[in-house]
Amino acid sequence: MFEKSLYDLIRGLRANKGNERNYILESLKECRNEAKSQDLDIKATAILKLIYLDMFGHDMSWASFHALEVMSSPKFRQKRVGYLAAVQSFRLDTDVLMLTTNLIKKDLYSPSVPEMSLAINGLSHIVSPSLAADLAPDLVTKLTHSSPHVRKKAVPVLYKCFLQSPELLRTCWPRLRECLNDEDSSVVSATVNVVCELARRNPKNYLPLAPQLFKLLTEGGNNWMTIKLIKLFATLTPLEPRLVKKLVPPITNLIRTTPAMSLLYECISGLISGGLLAGIQDTDEGEELASVCVTKLRGFLVEGDSNLKYVGLIALTKLVNTHTHLVCQHHDVVLDCIDDNDISIRYRALELVVGMVNADTLSDIVGKLMRQLKPPSTQEYVELEETGADSSEDEDDMQEEVMHPRKTQRGEMIPLELPEDYKHAIIVKVLEMCSRDMYANVADFEWYLDVLIQLVRYAPAVQILDKDADDGEEEDEYEEMVKKRDVGEAIGRELQNVAIRVKSVRPEAVRCAEMLVCGRDGVFPAAGGGGKRVLGAAGWIVGEYASLLTDPSTTFDSLVQSSSSSLPSDILARYIQAVAKIYASLTGSELLTWTPERKTYVTLLTERIIRFLEPLTTSPHLEVQERAVEFMELFRLASEAIAAQPAAREEAEEQYDPPLLLTQAIPSLFSGQELNPVAPRAQRKVPLPPGLDLDEPINPNLHDLLVAADYDTSLISEDDAEDEEFRNYYYTKPTAAAPVKNQPAVLGIDSAAAKSTASSYQGVNEEDYLDADILARRRRERQERNRDDPFYIFTPGETESITDADLESIPVLELKLDDMPDASSATTNLNPPAPRRRKERVQIVADEGIEGADGDKEVSEEEATTSHRRKGRKKGLLQVDASGLVGYSLDEEKESMKNDAKTEMAKREVEKLRREMELVAERMEVQRRSAEEGKKEKKKTKIKMPKKEEDGTTTEKKKKKAKAKDGEVEGKKKKTVKRKKKEVVVAEASIS
């Protein structure tokens, strides 16, 4: 049989165009046979072909044993193929992995450098914990190999070993550390690289290296290494603030002198991410350095290279939180980037701009962003209409025209089709910008409401990722995903927030919600069905503030129309609630007399509700079903009550009151205290009433009841219908169930945000992003508002109203400087609103919580834990598992503490022995003393004796004898002590 070479395979693939699948399968079959061949050459060729096909997605893991055979070939050519196969296809669970140990070990000691580097590189891909443990010592010997080529490759592989078995780090670290002094710059660079990776996991270990690394930094050299060193220091500085002072001069020097853009960028980025700039923020030096950085970054943005623009924006985004004012100085170039042709750059600019907004720039930036959302076709339409039919442009708008000459070529400014993702991001960011710090930057809430409505119209189609991935998706899950993806949800939340918090514009907000609910079909973009989820919030608002509705009956009609039932279940549930609320406000008035017309009207309304709810009582969604059933029964009762109550004409003598159920019972379900925003954690602070055991079942026979209910369903519903008291008890204030989603709590803001009298501060014309109808209304409102403003110059169409006004009647405002609301104390806004604007106090209701304080600490703690949990759960696809190295200390003491129990026991034993020894020693001492005393007595007697005997020599002898005796005793004592000591030593040795 003639074997195909790789070359033949590739040519064959080309020749079999259109039929590759079969050709590949056939080739794979051939390879399978060839791989079993005894001839290593054939085997190697087969493996090579398999590697090639592996690249196209044809798994070759079945050939791992053959790959191993080829790896062990003595020929370099075949060995290389084998190692390549291992690198590309072996995984941690490949079973032949354990057979590679000796092979790699052998190759590591190969006399040929290429072979050795094959083994080293191969190991870097396939290393497993056991391979790491077995081969790390061999790798360490490679750190001192004569060839720098081997040394530099061995260093990263050691890191890979550490990842697999962290305890190796401790034994290998001293040798690895020496590599920082290597004479070859590549080896040092590789080592710095590895230290940088290690330091990310546990920076504390590498602080002692700081002087050495600092020396490397100042000596300069390879740009790659310098970049890594800066990154490394950025991870070390948070632990050692003193480093900041030391690092600033060399890095500043690098920024000023380096010709390499990448190094310049990394220096700036390192200064920011290492917290260096933040660390020296208050000093003059820090301020100067920061401004140097920002100026350089501006250079990145205007330089023309799109890559530099991209990274420049990233760096500015990091900086904007600490140095907002500096970044804001470059407002102009950043805003240019928002309109960049490159979508990547737009995204970055968008992210940056969120941090940059303040009260002055908000409407400008929001306008700019929204202009991008405007579809080109409607844009033309609006322009035509405005230039033709409506020539009465406001004066300030005209001025804008001059300031933005590009407006004329607006169509060309957005040549590229924006991806829906990007539109989504814009809307989310606009909302984020506006709602930041409890609407600190929003001066004009009417404008904000208009923006919200416009955003609904611009809402992109909802994209479901991986929708085709699993077709058997549950409807609920699908809805859940739509909920997450549809910006309508977020817009609705904002609408709801404004309606609740800002009482002064509540009627406006209700009007908006009304418009959304009624004009459902005209409001939303035709394609894609994006933004529909705003109806949830809108439905809630029209219900809750039903008294503020301009046209309650129309709203009521749109709510109960049959198409509503096709809405997502949670929105539908809110609709049911809203219908009941509007009904209550329509019919609940006690003042109106109960005339036959009224009676028919109310009967009609009730009937319509019942007809609306009837099909919903069998809805598969529990929430909808439950609410429908409950309200259904209530309205049936109401309908009975209405029918029972006779009506009389107004002129009739006998007047009847409307049924009590209508005027008292139903309204009382919904009226009561106003709903206020409640802090998310307020519930937790409600003290548990004494005697309430939440774990105790309310009805111990619940299970039996449920079983019984299964058999006798009719019974339950009958009971329910009858027991109205029961129902009222459970359904007082059901509105509390409507989720009030709040922004994170900030302390009460008594915002002194001003309302703009004129829009001259705006950089963008409103008609650029708002639709014609919204604009027309705005203009009307503005005229209304400015009727008394002497500084307002009316356009020709409106001047009639004031041409004949005499000058005397123009009110002159008296300036009271003390009267100015103290903006700085009232808001967290750093930039006080421009003084030329007329101040109007906009009250923004803050979250309610128990005892005022909401416990910020608690919040942050909770966030920390959740984010930590998230960190643990989410793992990137490409992320290397380095959890073993996180917090792994190089010091052994810490580790040994882990064997606490053992050590403790051993220590106690040692202690016991020591005490025993001491006791023995003491005893000896006592003995010795007593012996000595005894001797002394003897001596005394003996001394006396010579006096008696008068014989000097004998005393001398006896003294010597006594001394000898003494020594003997002492020797014995020493011996015992020594023995005890030995025991202690042995015990200690066994412990260590």
Place this chain on the structure above:
Amino acid sequence: MISAVLVFNNNGQPRLVKFYSQIDISLQQRLLKQIFSLVSNRPASACNFLPLPPLLAGSNSWNTSDADEPITLLYRHYATLYFIVISDSLESPLGLLDLIQVFVQALDQLFENVCELDLIFNFETLHATLEEMVVGGCVVETDLNKIVACVRESEKVLKKGHGMRPGGSGSSGVGGIGRGGFMGGDLGIAFITWIEGWVCSSNGGEEEEEEEEEEEEEEEEEEEEEEEEERRRRRMEARNNERDITN
């Protein structure tokens, strides 16, 4: 750390797939497809940073500031080939762009005028070159000359044993004729007219026709090739001077 280095051509066919962490092969292919669809839609003037494909991004494709370990995905486009590098935040993005440049330059020197076919038929050398530069995700060498020297040395060892197949195409006669500006990225597409074979395309016959057309063009262009070559070298030098990180 570099997580992956990928090379694929204008049709999304892989030419080099190297992951520095162990990933399942089907995932690799999916990721490749997603990246290709991202990269192929970009205009030439756009910057070299890519948004994250759905597989890598999870829920937030752009809010890299929120991510625990932000991932950088960057690419360079040379004539028929896209070079992709995926890395974490500890690598310098601009540095990596230069690294791709060095990689391509090294290949260009090794194959004495590299074109896509060289890389197809010598993908072992392609791997070897990358191994000289990146080991286990760490950049170990950025010096062009050292890289080329090391690869050449191991090729020499290769030839010592066997002469059955030359390593570099330059010496084999599969010469890199007919390429215009692999490095420049703006000239024609490299083709070798005597090889009727092209590598399989999973997406049908459209490509074939296109190629054949281009092949004809290529013949016409052959006369201009020397000029182009000259231009290309000059441009390459200019590039090197412009932003040279390696030295």
